[in-house]
Amino acid sequence: MKGTKTKTLEEIFHPSTTLRVKSGKPLFMAHMIAGYPTIPESVQVAKALVKGGADIIEVQIPFSDPMADGPTIAVACEEALKKGATVAKALVVIKKVATFGKPVVVMTYMNPVYRMGIPKFIEAISKAGATGLIVPDCPFDTQDGWSLLATCKAAGIALIPVVSPGVPKERLKTLAKDATGFWYCTTRQGITGATSVFASALPGFIKTMRSISELPVAVGFGVKSRKDVKDLSKVADIVIGGSVFVATLKRSKKVLIVEKTMRSLIG
Amino acid sequence: MTHETFGGAYVPEMLWKTLQDLIAAFENAKKDKVFQAEFADLLKNFSGRPTPLIFAERATKRLGGAKVYLKNEGANHTGAHKITHCLGQGLLAKRLGKKMIIAETGAGQHGVATATVAAKLGLECIVFMGSEDIRRQRPNVFLMERLGAKVVPVEYGSKTLKDAVNEALKFWMENLDKAHYCIGSVLGPKPYPEMNRYFQSIIGREIRSELQEREAKLPNAVIACVGGGSNAIGSFHDFIKDDVRLIGVEAGGVGKKVGQHASRKIAGRVGIFQGYKSLFLQTDDGQISPTHSISAGLDYPGLGPELADLYQEARLELTYALDKEAVAAVDFFAKSEGVISALESAHALAEVRKVAPKMPKDSIIVATISGRGDKDLFNFARAFKDKSFRDFLKDEYERY
Ligand SMILES: Cc1ncc(COP(=O)(O)O)c(C=O)c1O
Numbered sequence: 001m002k003g004t005k006t007k008t009l010e011e012i013f014h015p016s017t018t019l020r021v022k023s024g025k026p027l028f029m030a031h032m033i034a035g036y037p038t039i040p041e042s043v044q045v046a047k048a049l050v051k052g053g054a055d056i057i058e059v060q061i062p063f064s065d066p067m068a069d070g071p072t073i074a075v076a077c078e079e080a081l082k083k084g085a086t087v088a089k090a091l092v093v094i095k096k097v098a099t100f101g102k103p104v105v106v107m108t109y110m111n112p113v114y115r116m117g118i119p120k121f122i123e124a125i126s127k128a129g130a131t132g133l134i135v136p137d138c139p140f141d142t143q144d145g146w147s148l149l150a151t152c153k154a155a156g157i158a159l160i161p162v163v164s165p166g167v168p169k170e171r172l173k174t175l176a177k178d179a180t181g182f183w184y185c186t187t188r189q190g191i192t193g194a195t196s197v198f199a200s201a202l203p204g205f206i207k208t209m210r211s212i213s214e215l216p217v218a219v220g221f222g223v224k225s226r227k228d229v230k231d232l233s234k235v236a237d238i239v240i241g242g243s244v245f246v247a248t249l250k251r252s253k254k255v256l257i258v259e260k261t262m263r264s265l266i267g
Numbered sequence: 268m269t270h271e272t273f274g275g276a277y278v279p280e281m282l283w284k285t286l287q288d289l290i291a292a293f294e295n296a297k298k299d300k301v302f303q304a305e306f307a308d309l310l311k312n313f314s315g316r317p318t319p320l321i322f323a324e325r326a327t328k329r330l331g332g333a334k335v336y337l338k339n340e341g342a343n344h345t346g347a348h349k350i351t352h353c354l355g356q357g358l359l360a361k362r363l364g365k366k367m368i369i370a371e372t373g374a375g376q377h378g379v380a381t382a383t384v385a386a387k388l389g390l391e392c393i394v395f396m397g398s399e400d401i402r403r404q405r406p407n408v409f410l411m412e413r414l415g416a417k418v419v420p421v422e423y424g425s426k427t428l429k430d431a432v433n434e435a436l437k438f439w440m441e442n443l444d445k446a447h448y449c450i451g452s453v454l455g456p457k458p459y460p461e462m463n464r465y466f467q468s469i470i471g472r473e474i475r476s477e478l479q480e481r482e483a484k485l486p487n488a489v490i491a492c493v494g495g496g497s498n499a500i501g502s503f504h505d506f507i508k509d510d511v512r513l514i515g516v517e518a519g520g521v522g523k524k525v526g527q528h529a530s531r532k533i534a535g536r537v538g539i540f541q542g543y544k545s546l547f548l549q550t551d552d553g554q555i556s557p558t559h560s561i562s563a564g565l566d567y568p569g570l571g572p573e574l575a576d577l578y579q580e581a582r583l584e585l586t587y588a589l590d591k592e593a594v595a596a597v598d599f600f601a602k603s604e605g606v607i608s609a610l611e612s613a614h615a616l617a618e619v620r621k622v623a624p625k626m627p628k629d630s631i632i633v634a635t636i637s638g639r640g641d642k643d644l645f646n647f648a649r650a651f652k653d654k655s656f657r658d659f660l661k662d663e664y665e666r667y
Contacts, residue, residue, distance in 0.1 A: 078424065111549065112553035
């Protein structure tokens with residue numbers, strides 16, 4: 001991590017976020033699915049992740065066809081929906097998770113956002129206490145991307161772009177004009193979960209990002225072990241874990257076990 | 268409905284460059300004489316174009332109204348219109364230096380066409396197919412494998428076409444350098460809807476010139492079945508500016524409830540999915556709804572964005588045919604015209620049976636038969652409750 005440039009979460013997010021972190025140590029963003037294993041249990045999962053040391057909680061609102069997700073998260077989303085998860089119920093989860101004292105970033109796909117109506121959706125997550133939003137299938141420069149961006153800006157929600165090694169510098173420059181919060185940089189091209197093989201181009205790519213933008217860089221996809229976290233800490237301001245927690249929940253009925261998983265990752 | 272801008276490129280940033288490269292290659296190819304010559308040569312000497320325009324004389328008499336012509340895309344090599352956009356994309360993939368083409372498939376027609384083109388052009392091929400569709404269209408799986416393609420079953424979601432698209436997109440994102448994703452209809456992010464329409468619009472151009480030769484006039488209506496919409500927009504595009512009714516026929520399935528059909532006319536609402544904005548079958552919560560059709564190729568929740576545009580402008584009429592109407596239409600045209608159509612195409616034929624009698628005798632309908640029925644042999648046998656075919660299968664099983 002570039003120690004000198006480290007930002008406090010206050011700087012990263014909306015000023016209403018009160019948490020401060022020490023500089024010099026990367027933050028950890030832990031991902032969870034609203035409604036997985038069940039709606040009430042997913043709130044407990046968030047609590048356990050916070051207890052285990054997560055700095056930011058990423059709450060995924062399940063969508064039937066999650067294009068950027070690997071089998072672990074995709075199947076879990078399908079299960080959550082089967083058990084009755086809805087956007088409305090996910091919003092209740094977000095509201096509860098937001099009381100745990102850590103910033104909450106919402107992640108979902110464009111269709112549920114569009115269906116509800118962009119202004120209504122942004123108002124709802126904002127009221128629920130979210131500080132950021134990730135919509136991987138909605139680039140800024142699409143008709144509805146512009147509208148999402150403008151609405152997020154007005155509401156003080158950071159619309160976080162997802163980029164990957166291989167995205168050209170010119171494209172990063174375009175995105176940088178409108179990016180807020182932080183960059184979500186995937187460790188490689190592809191989908192969540194799967195392998196922990198990070199692209200060899202990753203460090204160079206992050207260097208390019210830093211030459212273009214001052215925003216912190218969060219790095220994730222395939223983070224499974226303490227070693228992964230350590231490796232990524234050299235280049236990232238925020239390390240992201242997701243499938244690793246979902247996989248833990250699949251193996252064990254006790255949801256609180258993710259606290260241990262979380263701890264084991266950051267040591 | 269407020270005026271919507273359909274289409275777009277709603278995809279993760281990691282696809283941006285790949286799509287830009289594809290747009291550039293496509294724009295170049297449009298102007299490039301060498302590409303045009305290669306494409307035309309393959310269409311003629313590999314696929315067998317132009318496809319015939321059949322005057323359905325006996326059907327016309329039986330229906331008692333408009334003169335019915337059938338544009339037989341089933342006469343193409345591999346048995347459907349799909350080969351046309353596969354050849355176009357295969358040539359582009361080579362120009363982009365890709366070593367592999369991947370595809371999704373529903374009925375298996377697009378998969379077979381892609382596998383065929385891959386073999387012809389010397390490219391590696393992987394086809395993603397919902398396990399439910401594999402069950403319904405096993406003969407095509409066998410053919411794809413014989414053609415050297417790898418068929419990967421998709422075991423999640425509804426295990427049909429939309430899930431195969433998801434899986435192909437995912438594989439693509441992990442293999443952007445080596446693979447070209449050969450999308451099988453006029454859907455997905457820019458430039459796919461325009462690009463596949465560009466390749467397929469030869470159907471409408473041929474209809475125009477063939478009918479000019481025979482009747483010296485334009486048709487009054489062109490009718491085609493609509494899954495994603497590639498054979499439909501291919502048939503319609505050349506007539507958009509003319510006074511010709513354009514009628515798209517969707518899968519009415521077995522009823523109007525969620526999961527019983529695949530008709531965007533019945534229940535489509537504006538959404539953003541699989542890279543494009545259009546009409547989709549979805550829940551109030553924005554989850555994509557399950558669909559049903561007897562024909563795997565129409566069993567898909569989204570409408571190609573250019574067709575959604577035409578529908579929004581009231582230039583396109585959408586309607587639907589039920590499963591049983593499609594099966595009956597296969598039978599009708601088999602017996603009266605000697606053409607056994609695919610179950611997908613039979614939806615268009617079912618509409619012909621409804622509208623032809625209501626139209627004057629000097630009017631002309633052209634219906635596109637997007638594919639021939641060979642692939643549906645097993646489905647037909649079951650739909651017609653053919654006992655001897657059942658016995659044959661038993662025997663065949665014993666002999667195996
Ligand atoms: C014979 C046939 N017709 C029609 C379709 C539907 O596709 P589209 O609407 O893109 O023409 C398919 C798709 O598999 C097909 O195989």
